Amino acid sequence: MLHGKKILLGVTGGIAAYKSAFLVRLLKKAGADVRVVMTPSATEFITPLTLATLSENAVTSDFTEDKDAGVWNNHVEYGLWPDLMLVAPTTANSIGHMVSGESNNFLLTVFLSARCPVFIAPAMDLDMYLHAAVRSNLETLSERGVHIIDAEHGELASGLVGQGRMAEPEHIVDALNAFFLANAPLRGKKAVVTAGPTYEAIDPVRFIGNHSSGKMGFELAKKLRANGADVTVIAGPSNVSLADKSIRRIDVVSAEDMLNACTAAFADADIFVMSAAVADYRPKHIAQKKIKKKDDELIIELERTTDILKTLGDSKKEHQLLVGFALETDNELDNAKGKLKRKNLDLIVLNSLNNEGAGFAFDTNQVTLIDRNDNISNFELKSKTDVAADVVEKIIALC
Ligand code: CTP
Secondary structure, X not given: XXXXXXXXXXXXXXXXXXXXXXXXXXXXXXXXXXXXXXXXXXXXXXXXXXXXXXXXXXXXXXXXXXXXXXXXXXXXXXXXXXXXXXXXXXXXXXXXXXXXXXXOXXXXXXXHHOOXXXXXXXXXXXXXXXOHHHXXXXXXXXXXXXXXXXXXXXXXXXXXXXXXXXXXXXXXHHHHHHHHHHOXXXXXXXXXXXXXXXXXXEEOOEEEOOOOOOHHHHHHHHHHHHOOOEEEEEEOOOOOOOOOOOOXXXXXXXXXXHHHHHHHHHOOOOEEEEOOEOOOEEEOOOOOOOOOXXXXXXXXXXXXXXXXXXXXXXXXXXXXXXXXXXXXXXXXXXXXXXXXXXXXOOXXXXXXXXXXXXXXXXXXXXXXXXXXXXXXXXXXXXXXXXXXXXXXXXXXXXX
């Protein structure tokens, strides 16, 4: 759920600040874009250099960057940038300032400017954590919409044992994941994405295939998952691997295998994205033994494969959203619109092979989206990750 999310991590000055390094690592590993702001006292517990290196972004702890040159840090921009602000650890002192609305350091000013959801992970000694003032401050923040990640029970830096230590970084990341999942637009939807080429056997060692890498399909799967859908990828032979184990993967080889996997998955699917480059033809007869070369020419008779997308479109139910791809070289818009109608699609992603940088062999793509209501959106050349974001945004709108 954190993939591609912009997380602003605020670090305040308590011993638990050392854990913020682990937190940044976990957030980055989950695919989040992380920026860190610190209170001046937090920099005494952990260096900005450590957090800047781990987050791959400069760390800010002051209102000015270079006083003499008049370069300042724009707290409003910091407040507008993130999808979520997390302050971990949050000391009793910072909690008090948050309640009273003081802004005597950069982090507190960003807190007041933030438009996004804010989470805080308090950390302090147990008596402080239980103090009526802290309890009341936390209640006030909670009433104002700040999400509190409760401190955990255990050994504290003071040597005392009780509740007060900052929640473990893993638990904090779990809380953020749960939050994004609960608010994800495609939560509860089942999505299936096909990806990659198909291989049509000629004999035991040869096949007819194509250059599809599968990248576009896998990027779409990741984006659908990041928006809360339960995702299955049906992949033809592809070297692309999936780090996210919550995405199911079914590997297939031929168009026939893909047809079977797709028809089995279709009944349960709310969203079905057919981005695989399925072979339109296959050898009519597969030789059981390797074909030996002869002096004269070899003719392989081909027969049509089943059009999977059309098969699915013909049995599509009201609640199902079906997305196809079209790769065209001429009369692109009309051909794509024709496919949209013929195959009963809700959306078609048109790739024009006339655009440089678009197509199978590239990490970039340039697409036009045409929906069932004839709305046409043109996009510039982008990374396949960003194209997937555009397509999924359109899917969400159509859902
Ligand atoms: N497709 C499919 N089953 C096939 C072939 C293609 O489901 N046997 C799907 C592709 O995944 C893609 C769309 O259909 O979403 C492409 O449409 P298609 O009419 O096959 O386009 P082209 O392969 O480019 O064919 P044409 O020669 O008609 O342009």
